[in-house]
Amino acid sequence: MTQKKLNPSVLKFKEFVKNNPKIIKEVRNGKATLQELYEDWYLLGEEDKRWDDIGSENDSEPETNNESKGDWMSNIMGMVKKIDPNQMQNHINNLSQALGAIQGVISQFQGGNAASGSVKPQEGPKHPFSFRKD
Structure with missing residues (x-):
């Protein structure tokens, strides 16, 4: 070298x-x-x-x-x-529902009076974060 x-x-x-x-x-x-x-x-x-x-x-x-x-x-x-997957799934579902409700309220305020009756909150899958067992 x-x-x-x-x-x-x-x-x-x-x-x-x-x-x-x-x-x-x-x-x-x-x-x-x-x-x-x-x-x-x-x-x-x-x-x-x-x-x-x-x-x-x-x-x-x-x-x-x-x-x-x-x-x-x-x-x-x-x-x-120590995390329980079922309990975590329930927490995620509750959070998803809360976010959907907040989005619905915001969309009603943004839509104004004319579109307030026809505005629907977006519906996503019921379980967007599903845990699967092996």
């Missing part, structure tokens, strides 16, 4: 990143790009306090975020498992 010869400063930065895995975590978390970090490293040097601050912020935050995301997802999945 042929490999391009990299600038010596880029090689030094790659070695710096290998020695500081917290920098990779910062990039993976989307807090910075490698380009931005390289530019900071090039301008500030390896001994700057910015490199010490990177790890202290990121160590505790992702764990709590992952735990809360996991709890949130498990709560949603638990609720989905």
